[in-house]
Amino acid sequence: xxxxxxxxxxxxxxxxxxxxxxxxxxxxxxxxxxxxxxxxxxxxxxxxxxxxxxxxxxxxxxxxxxxxxxxxxxxxxxxxxxxxxxxxxxxxxxxxxxxxxxxxxxxxxxxxxxxxxxxxxxxxxxxxxxxxxxxxxxxxxxxxxxxxxxxxxxxxxxxxxxxxxxxxxxxxxxxxxxxxxxxxxxxxxxxxxxxxxxxxxxxxxxxxxxxxxxxxxxxxxxxxxxxxxxxxxxxxxxxxxxxxxxxxxxxxxxxxxxxxxxxxxxxxxxxxxxxxxxxxxxxxxxxxxxxxxxxxxxxxxxxxxxxxxxxxxxxxxxxxxxxxxxxxxxxxxxxxxxxxxxxxxxxxxxxxxxxxxxxxxxxxxxxxxxxxxxxxxxxxxxxxxxxxxxxxxxxxxxxxxxxxxx
Amino acid sequence: xxxxxxxxxxxxxxxxxxxxxxxxxxxxxxxxxxxxxxxxxxxxxxxxxxxxxxxxxxxxxxxxxxxxxxxxxxxxxxxxxxxxxxxxxxxxxxxxxxxxxxxxxxxxxxxxxxxxxxxxxxxxxxxxxxxxxxxxxxxxxxxxxxxxxxxxxxxxxxxxxxxxxxxxxxxxxxxxxxxxxxxxxxxxxxxxxxxxxxxxxxxxxxxxxxxxxxxxxxxxxxxxxxxxxxxxxxxxxxxx
Numbered sequence: 001x002x003x004x005x006x007x008x009x010x011x012x013x014x015x016x017x018x019x020x021x022x023x024x025x026x027x028x029x030x031x032x033x034x035x036x037x038x039x040x041x042x043x044x045x046x047x048x049x050x051x052x053x054x055x056x057x058x059x060x061x062x063x064x065x066x067x068x069x070x071x072x073x074x075x076x077x078x079x080x081x082x083x084x085x086x087x088x089x090x091x092x093x094x095x096x097x098x099x100x101x102x103x104x105x106x107x108x109x110x111x112x113x114x115x116x117x118x119x120x121x122x123x124x125x126x127x128x129x130x131x132x133x134x135x136x137x138x139x140x141x142x143x144x145x146x147x148x149x150x151x152x153x154x155x156x157x158x159x160x161x162x163x164x165x166x167x168x169x170x171x172x173x174x175x176x177x178x179x180x181x182x183x184x185x186x187x188x189x190x191x192x193x194x195x196x197x198x199x200x201x202x203x204x205x206x207x208x209x210x211x212x213x214x215x216x217x218x219x220x221x222x223x224x225x226x227x228x229x230x231x232x233x234x235x236x237x238x239x240x241x242x243x244x245x246x247x248x249x250x251x252x253x254x255x256x257x258x259x260x261x262x263x264x265x266x267x268x269x270x271x272x273x274x275x276x277x278x279x280x281x282x283x284x285x286x287x288x289x290x291x292x293x294x295x296x297x298x299x300x301x302x303x304x305x306x307x308x309x310x311x312x313x314x315x316x317x318x319x320x321x322x323x324x325x326x327x328x329x330x331x332x333x334x335x336x337x338x339x340x341x342x343x344x345x346x347x348x349x350x351x352x353x354x355x356x357x358x359x360x361x362x363x364x365x366x367x368x369x370x371x372x373x374x375x376x377x378x379x380x381x382x383x384x385x386x387x388x389x390x391x392x393x394x395x396x397x398x399x400x401x402x403x404x405x406x
Numbered sequence: 407x408x409x410x411x412x413x414x415x416x417x418x419x420x421x422x423x424x425x426x427x428x429x430x431x432x433x434x435x436x437x438x439x440x441x442x443x444x445x446x447x448x449x450x451x452x453x454x455x456x457x458x459x460x461x462x463x464x465x466x467x468x469x470x471x472x473x474x475x476x477x478x479x480x481x482x483x484x485x486x487x488x489x490x491x492x493x494x495x496x497x498x499x500x501x502x503x504x505x506x507x508x509x510x511x512x513x514x515x516x517x518x519x520x521x522x523x524x525x526x527x528x529x530x531x532x533x534x535x536x537x538x539x540x541x542x543x544x545x546x547x548x549x550x551x552x553x554x555x556x557x558x559x560x561x562x563x564x565x566x567x568x569x570x571x572x573x574x575x576x577x578x579x580x581x582x583x584x585x586x587x588x589x590x591x592x593x594x595x596x597x598x599x600x601x602x603x604x605x606x607x608x609x610x611x612x613x614x615x616x617x618x619x620x621x622x623x624x625x626x627x628x629x630x631x632x633x634x635x636x637x638x639x640x641x642x643x644x645x646x
Contacts, residue, residue, distance in 0.1 A: 003526065004520045004526065004529075005520075011508055011509070012508070015508050312504070313506055315504075316504045316506065317517070317521075318465070318489070318492070319463065319465060319492060319498045319504075320492065320493065320498060320517060320518040320521070320565065320566075321489050321490065321492045321493020321494070321518050321521040321522065321569075322489065322493075322521050323485065323486050323489040323490075323521070324485055324486075324489075326489075326521055399465040399466075400460050400465050400466050403465070403500075403504070
C-alpha cells in the first residue's frame with residue numbers, strides 16, 4: 001500500500017519537475033541557511049571559549065591600589081602595596097586553589113647572534129596552574145628556584161622560535177639584560193588572548209630573580225599584581241570577600257580607609273563576552289529559521305495548487321474506493337518527500353558551504369552533529385506541518401463536486 | 407423475492423440547497439433492481455438521472471427515504487464503509503472515461519486494487535487479464551492519450567470490473583463515442599450481464615443504446631414516469 005503510494009507520489013512529482021524542484025529549493029535554502037548560521041554562531045562561541053580557557057578559569061587579578069601622598073591621590077597601582085608574602089597568605093585561604101604573584105617587565109633577550117625584545121614575567125611555578133598552561137618540553141622551574149632566586153627561564157613559543165629557530169633551546173644559556181639565564185623549558189602554544197595579544201611572546205622567570213636581579217625596585221619584596229584562582233565558580237564571591245578581609249588586615253587598614261588594592265574578577269568579563277556570542281548565535285539561528293518557514297509556506301502553496309489541479313483525479317479515486325485517509329496520505333506523502341529531499345540536499349550544501357568557508361577564509365565555522373540534526377528535524381516537521389493542510393483539504397473534497405470539476 | 411433485491415430505493419427525495427431555497431431534484435422515487443438485471447435509465451437533461459446515479463453509487467446521500475444496497479442501509483454506513491462499497495461492490499463507468507492521464511493503462515486498471523490492499527504482483531496479473539478480456543491485450547504499458555476513445559472506455563470498464571463487483575453503474579458510457587464504437591461497448595456490457603450475471607444500471611440519451619438493456623426506467627422532473635421491459639423489436643435490431 002505504502003509502496004504503491006510512494007510510486008504514485010513520485011510520478012506526480014516527476015510530472016511537474018520544475019515546480020517540484022523549485023519547491024525543494026525553498027526548503028533546501030532554508031536548511032542550508034540554518035546550518036550555516038548555527039555553524040557561524042558556534043564558531044564565534046568556540047573562539048571566545050578558547051580565549052577564556054587560555055586565560056585560566058575562575059580567575060581574580062589583585063592590583064596594587066591607590067595611595068594618598070600629601071593630599072595627592074595617586075593613580076591605581078602607583079604605589080606597590082602588594083608583597084610576595086601577601087600572595088603566600090592568600091594561598092592559604094580555603095576558597096583559593098592557586099595563587100601566583102607577578103613582576104612583569106620588558107627586556108632584551110640575546111642568544112648568539114639573535115636577539116628579541118619581549119615581556120619577562122617574574123612569578124612562581126603555580127602561575128602555570130593558574131593560567132592552565134603546560135610545559136611543552138623541558139621542565140618548569142621549582143619553588144626552590146624561587147627561594148634561591150636562580151637564573152632560570154621558561155620561554156614562550158614565539159620567543160623560542162625567534163631566538164633559537166629550529167635549534168632546541170633546552171639547557172642553553174641566554175642573556176637577559178646582560179645576565180645569563182639557563183633555559184629549563186619551553187611553554188606550550190597558547191595563542192591569542194581575548195584582546196588579541198600573542199600570549200606566546202613571553203619569558204617566565206622566578207619572581208625573586210625578577211625582583212632582585214633583573215628589574216629591581218625601590219620597594220623590595222613588592223609585586224605588581226597577584227593572580228588568584230578560586231576553587232570553583234561558585235566559590236568566587238566568598239573568595240573575593242576573604243581576600244579583601246585578609247589584605248585589609250595584612251595592610252593594617254583602619255575601618256574607614258579605602259582599600260589600597262583592587263580585586264578584579266576576570267571570569268565575569270569573559271562570561272559577558274561568551275553571553276554576547278551566545279545571543280548572537282541565537283539571533284543568527286532565528287533569522288535563518290525565517291527562511292525555513294518561507295520554504296514551508298512554499299510547500300503548502302504548491303500542494304494547494306496541486307490539489308486544485310488534481311480535483312478530478314481525487315474524485316475518480318474516491319469513486320473507485322479510496323478512503324479519506326488514502327487521499328490524505330497520498331498528498332501528505334508528496335509533501336513529506338519534497339521536504340525530506342529538500343532537507344537532505346540542504347544539509348549537504350550547508351555543511352559543504354561551511355567547510356568551504358573554513359577552507360577559504362580560515363575562520364572558525366563549527367558544524368556540530370546536533371545542529372545538523374536540529375535543522376533537519378525542524379525542516380522536516382515544517383514540511384509535514386505545511387503539507388497537512390492541503391492534504392486534508394483534498395481528503396475532504398466531496399466526491400460529486402470533485403468528479404464534476406473540469 | 408423482495409429481500410433479494412441488490413438495489414432497493416424507498417421514497418427517496420433529493421434536494422439541493424441553493425441561495426434561492428431548496429431545489430427538489432428527485433421526488434419520491436421507489437425502485438427495486440434485482441441481481442442480474444440490465445436497466446437503462448433515460449430522461450431529458452435535468453430530470454435527475456445523474457443525481458440518481460450518484461446516490462446509487464454512494465457518492466451522494468438522499469435527503470429523505472432509504473437506499474438499501476446489497477442488504478445494507480447506506481444511511482447507516484460511515485465514510486470508510488461507503489468507500490469499501492464503492493471499491494468492492496460497485497464498478498463505475500463514466501461518460502468521460504476518467505482515466506488518470508499520467509498512469510499506464512495497466513496502472514489505471516489496477517488502481518482500485520491499491521485501495522483494496524492487494525499486493526503489486528497480483529495487481530499486475532489481474533490488470534493484464536482484464537486488458538485481455540476487454541480486447542486490449544498487449545496495451546498494458548500504453549498511456550491513455552495514445553489510444554482511441556472507445557479503447558479508453560474499454561480500459562475504464564476493465565477498471566470497473568477489476569474487483570469483481572456485483573453492480574456496474576454506467577453514466578452515459580457511449581456519450582462521447584460514435585455509433586459503431588458505441589455498439590461495441592454496449593455488446594461488452596451485454597456480455598458481462600449475460601455471461602457473468604453482473605447487474606448493470608446505465609444512463610443514456612439514445613434510444614438504441616437503451617435497447618441493449620432488458621428494463622427501461624424513464625425520469626421526468628425527478629419522478630419515474632415509466633418502468634417496464636424494453637420492447638423486443640429494438641432488442642433484435644440491436645443485437646444483429
